[in-house]
Amino acid sequence: AAGVIQSPRHLIKEKRETATLKCYPIPRHDTVYWYQQGPGQDPQFLISFYEKMQSDKGSIPDRFSAQQFSDYHSELNMSSLELGDSALYFCASRHYPHSPPYYGYTFGSGTRLTVV
Amino acid sequence: AQKITQTQPGMFVQEKEAVTLDCTYDTSDQSYGLFWYKQPSSGEMIFLIYQGSYDEQNATEGRYSLNFQKARKSANLVISASQLGDSAMYFCAMRGLQSNFGNEKLTFGTGTRLTIIP
Numbered sequence: 001a002a003g004v005i006q007s008p009r010h011l012i013k014e015k016r017e018t019a020t021l022k023c024y025p026i027p028r029h030d031t032v033y034w035y036q037q038g039p040g041q042d043p044q045f046l047i048s049f050y051e052k053m054q055s056d057k058g059s060i061p062d063r064f065s066a067q068q069f070s071d072y073h074s075e076l077n078m079s080s081l082e083l084g085d086s087a088l089y090f091c092a093s094r095h096y097p098h099s100p101p102y103y104g105y106t107f108g109s110g111t112r113l114t115v116v
Numbered sequence: 117a118q119k120i121t122q123t124q125p126g127m128f129v130q131e132k133e134a135v136t137l138d139c140t141y142d143t144s145d146q147s148y149g150l151f152w153y154k155q156p157s158s159g160e161m162i163f164l165i166y167q168g169s170y171d172e173q174n175a176t177e178g179r180y181s182l183n184f185q186k187a188r189k190s191a192n193l194v195i196s197a198s199q200l201g202d203s204a205m206y207f208c209a210m211r212g213l214q215s216n217f218g219n220e221k222l223t224f225g226t227g228t229r230l231t232i233i234p
Contacts, residue, residue, distance in 0.1 A: 031220070033221060033222070035222075041226075042207060042224040042225060042226045042227055043161070043207070043222075043224050044224075045221045045222070045223070048220065048221055055220070056220065056221055058221065088159055090161060092161075092222075105151075105163070105222060106163070107153075107160065107161035107162075107163075108160075109158075109159065109160045110159050110160065110161070112159065
């Protein structure tokens, strides 16, 4: 079965550089969520999109922006990178209102961003 | 606001024994969903089990079961007959089920690192 695809899997950037993370949801999933998981931390919600519109916003820095495109894939753009941005970035998708059998989310494998 | 509390930072369990991972939650939502995810060292987030707040029976998925006690606001994960491959980080998470999109995101606990000992 098709899963959520995130690219790249690993990314190394220098401070003050920019990075773009991509997420391709499961076909027919119309909702995408982005999470940031710092080392040894629990995932923190950044932002979500439903039908290409931003649906919710969490603790996302102003240096970050995101959008969902007409094919439902989403991109997280990160500028002026800081050392503290080093984390595992997850994308999850689901079909609203719910995706049986477990009404849950399918996570991608994540992008591990290292800022040096 | 929703809050998930996992009070066990780490656990060591002998192989083939059963293990219970604790999770308590706090929410003002009338309906909500509770999830457990497994995160091995490779980093991916693997869905294990789901419990809806109005489900009358505890959820089960193979060796995983969820001990749901609504009045106590707890949703403990029980893994029967643990295996070496169960060693991982385990996260409890919650989602509101209202139509307001603001409740649709998952809120995670801090996780429990489970280590299975041969």
